[in-house]
Amino acid sequence: xxxxxxxxxxxxxxxKGSAAALGGALWPGEAGRAAPxxxxxxxxPSDLRITDLRIAHITKAPMNCPLLRIDTxxxxxxxxxxxxxxxxxxxxxxxxxxxxxxxCEVDRLFRRVKQFGGHGRQGGxxxxxxxxxxxxxxxxxxxxxxQMLGGxxxxxxxxxxxxxxxPDPRVYAQRLKERMDxxxxxxxxxxxxGLVEKTPGTITRPAGxxxxxxxxxxxxxxxxxITDKGIALMADFVAQVRDAVGMEIPLAAxxxxxxxxxxCIRLGRALERFNLAWLEDMIPWSxxxxxxQITDSINLPTLTGEDIYLxxxxxxxxxxxxxxxxxPDLATTGGILETKKIGDLAQEYRVPMAMHFAGSPVSxxxxxxxxxxxxNFLALENHSxxxxxxxxxxxxxxxxxxxxxxxxxxxxxxxxxxxxEDVVKQHLLPGTNYFAPTPEWDKERSWDRLWx
Numbered sequence: 001x002x003x004x005x006x007x008x009x010x011x012x013x014x015x016k017g018s019a020a021a022l023g024g025a026l027w028p029g030e031a032g033r034a035a036p037x038x039x040x041x042x043x044x045p046s047d048l049r050i051t052d053l054r055i056a057h058i059t060k061a062p063m064n065c066p067l068l069r070i071d072t073x074x075x076x077x078x079x080x081x082x083x084x085x086x087x088x089x090x091x092x093x094x095x096x097x098x099x100x101x102x103x104c105e106v107d108r109l110f111r112r113v114k115q116f117g118g119h120g121r122q123g124g125x126x127x128x129x130x131x132x133x134x135x136x137x138x139x140x141x142x143x144x145x146x147q148m149l150g151g152x153x154x155x156x157x158x159x160x161x162x163x164x165x166x167p168d169p170r171v172y173a174q175r176l177k178e179r180m181d182x183x184x185x186x187x188x189x190x191x192x193x194g195l196v197e198k199t200p201g202t203i204t205r206p207a208g209x210x211x212x213x214x215x216x217x218x219x220x221x222x223x224x225x226i227t228d229k230g231i232a233l234m235a236d237f238v239a240q241v242r243d244a245v246g247m248e249i250p251l252a253a254x255x256x257x258x259x260x261x262x263x264c265i266r267l268g269r270a271l272e273r274f275n276l277a278w279l280e281d282m283i284p285w286s287x288x289x290x291x292x293q294i295t296d297s298i299n300l301p302t303l304t305g306e307d308i309y310l311x312x313x314x315x316x317x318x319x320x321x322x323x324x325x326x327x328p329d330l331a332t333t334g335g336i337l338e339t340k341k342i343g344d345l346a347q348e349y350r351v352p353m354a355m356h357f358a359g360s361p362v363s364x365x366x367x368x369x370x371x372x373x374x375x376n377f378l379a380l381e382n383h384s385x386x387x388x389x390x391x392x393x394x395x396x397x398x399x400x401x402x403x404x405x406x407x408x409x410x411x412x413x414x415x416x417x418x419x420x421e422d423v424v425k426q427h428l429l430p431g432t433n434y435f436a437p438t439p440e441w442d443k444e445r446s447w448d449r450l451w452x
Contacts (some may be wrong), residue, residue, distance in 0.1 A: 063383065090125025117310075119332070128363075192411035201229055231263075264279075368409055
């Protein structure tokens with residue numbers, strides 16, 4: 001007899017106890033009867049088939065966000081979201097590749113459609129479909145998505161708030177201080193050349209560039225550099241913000257403008273004394289050798305990644321240490337599982353992961369489940385803290401969704417939310433309908449094989 005237990009336990013008893021702990025997996029006779037208790041009995045997983053894919057395009061959340069719904073031949077559906085600002089066509093073009101398939105085969109279907117995604121918003125269709133497949137699978141097997149990813153490392157997800165910029169550092173500092181008063185423990189500020197460009201002697205750049213040229217010309221080719229005067233003014237701006245919020249709270253910076261690599265390095269060095277959490281997207285993510293030049297030249301963390309599709313380029317950035325932190329948006333990367341893979345790969349090279357997000361509560365919950373299941377996660381962005389009706393778009397989770405800077409990880413099956421139909425309908429993009437039929441996409445086909 002084990003002296004720590006008052007009653008002996010037989011080998012059979014041990015096995016039965018273990019089987020109960022594992023949902024009956026080790027005791028065939030018991031498991032066959034117990035399994036339905038853990039499965040949504042409204043569905044028959046092996047017989048489940050996709051029958052439709054529809055869109056409800058909401059607006060001003062604060063971005064345009066196409067929600068998607070994958071319907072099945074049983075009483076269950078999955079919700080996903082095409083990335084903010086992207087066309088729903090990126091998702092609809094995948095419909096004919098999904099009709100008739102079993103949505104629980106998430107990885108197989110992802111591999112089937114991932115060739116139709118791309119960097120930036122072009123990854124939105126594949127990513128949104130992948131979210132909806134996980135939502136479906138979780139509902140069918142009656143478990144939250146994070147559990148299907150291997151479990152969770154945390155019960156709540158730290159968020160950081162996007163905050164409207166002001167050219168007056170005192171006003172901007174006050175806005176960030178209000179975020180702290182609301183409970184946020186991570187801040188980010190915009191720190192672009194627009195803060196100083198109206199002051200003579202701060203910016204050097206070619207005259208006569210159109211607005212389109214300034215927006216769509218990649219940074220190194222715009223011919224714009226910051227002068228010492230401009231850098232000093234931008235550093236003073238950050239100093240006033242730091243004086244207001246203190247040095248204890250992480251403070252990141254973004255939206256610098258299309259400045260050259262030398263200006264990035266000089267500005268980064270001038271900002272070192274403020275101990276910023278990261279400098280974000282100073283140049284396009286794909287210029288990896290230039291990113292490494294910047295990273296190796298300054299003593300502040302660099303970060304990029306919100307426009308990268310799939311894990312391979314994150315692996316290149318992490319393994320070469322071209323940046324210090326990664327910043328995927330799972331509405332672009334390829335979805336929930338791909339983003340977890342990205343985080344795990346980066347962790348192998350000791351690179352932490354923050355996450356970009358600027359959508360509805362549907363994509364938010366997808367990000368929350370992924371963040372919960374990924375060990376090297378830091379914080380999740382959100383652009384919707386000031387949208388009064390944002391929480392009301394969904395039901396099924398505790399409100400407010402963001403509570404004192406954190407989002408509790410849902411325990412309900414799938415993503416853990418359902419749509420509030422009345423509220424979603426109030427915020428549809430003009431000229432669009434609530435999950436209208438899409439038969440025009442049922443039979444869209446091509447020869448999809450990428451090899452001969």
